[in-house]
């Protein structure tokens with residue numbers, strides 16, 4: 167029987183107004199995983215896993231307070247789960263003082279891929295740079311070697327663009343211009359026109375994306391001669407939502423026309439095939455359970471998804487990663503005549519065992535295969551879609567590890583011709 171308890175801390179963004187309040191779906195998802203691992207007699211024999219958590223509202227200051235509260239109040243915690251990038255940056259930087267592994271289910275910032283600053287951080291949420299090898303692969307596939315970049319001036323996009331520039335340089339792809347805007351993209355879009363940009367990679371949050379789309383329409387930077395890459399994790403009808411509230415001067419039809427044919431890349435957070443995962447559930451079994459769970463918290467997903475719905479599998483799998491790592495550590499420590507019961511915040515030996523157990527993680531979860539790079543980044547597949555008549559069509563999957571691009575459908579181009587990456591000057595014969 168599981169009479170003893172292992173304690174972990176959890177920080178979830180739930181009731182804030184700024185940023186990603188993904189804890190709304192991720193906290194219930196994590197609790198489901200806790201229930202599942204605690205019902206397994208082959209996992210953590212003799213121990214129950216208990217999660218002590220609180221709300222960070224995606225605010226780093228509040229997140230730090232929650233962390234100190236979790237760490238200074240007994241019982242001793244063995245690990246921390248964290249969400250937003252801003253909170254995770256604070257928590258992961260401090261956690262090393264307590265030899266604590268931090269596992270983030272919701273942080274996408276490329277800046278977190280840094281073992282000097284965050285020596286004990288692992289993420290089941292992929293870094294935003296996971297899109298870049300996919301973008302390069304698509305560019306090479308269509309023979310585009312001259313591109314432009316349009317980005318919002320936000321840290322996550324700045325560091326993602328730096329990674330994209332490096333990969334483009336390595337692949338012989340010229341970046342003819344890189345435009346950055348804070349809120350109003352009109353001047354940047356004008357500069358794209360001046361540089362005759364045709365293949366444009368866009369990096370911005372969804373509200374800025376609507377402003378860009380309307381500006382593209384107004385300045386005619388769309389249609390058969392242009393290809394836009396947008397981020398794929400906006401909600402499906404993002405291009406026609408909130409136009410009045412956000413004072414977008416284009417109609418739904420104009421937005422839809424400007425959006426026609428654009429490509430998107432996104433990390434796959436939900437396992438794609440219907441295999442049984444480590445919990446015994448298929449991803450569809452998991453979706454049904456999650457939806458029922460959220461309904462209890464008065465989130466009716468048939469009306470709208472709560473924040474974090476897309477990332478909920480990442481939180482579920484994060485708890486499994488913790489349980490599997492602690493399970494492996496228990497057996498390793500027993501060989502050394504030690505036990506997790508003796509873990510204290512200055513017990514570097516056990517911390518080292520927990521770290522190496524987490525580093526060796528590899529299992530099929532509801533979010534797909536869970537494994538980490540040497541920097542603790544989630545290794546993930548990406549999905550490529552194309553907007554056709556206002557709907558996203560799945561076009562392909564890309565696996566960076568094997569450099570394997572699987573096409574599901576042909577990309578479709580207005581007029582049936584693949585757009586060129588530059589104006590072709592036909593010399594007079």
Ligand SMILES: CC1(C)CO[C@@H](CC(=O)O)CN1
Pocket residue numbers: 186188249250251252272273274275399477
């Ligand atoms: C795909 C997205 C929305 C990117 O931001 C993450 C939140 C963060 O990085 O702070 C959550 N998932």
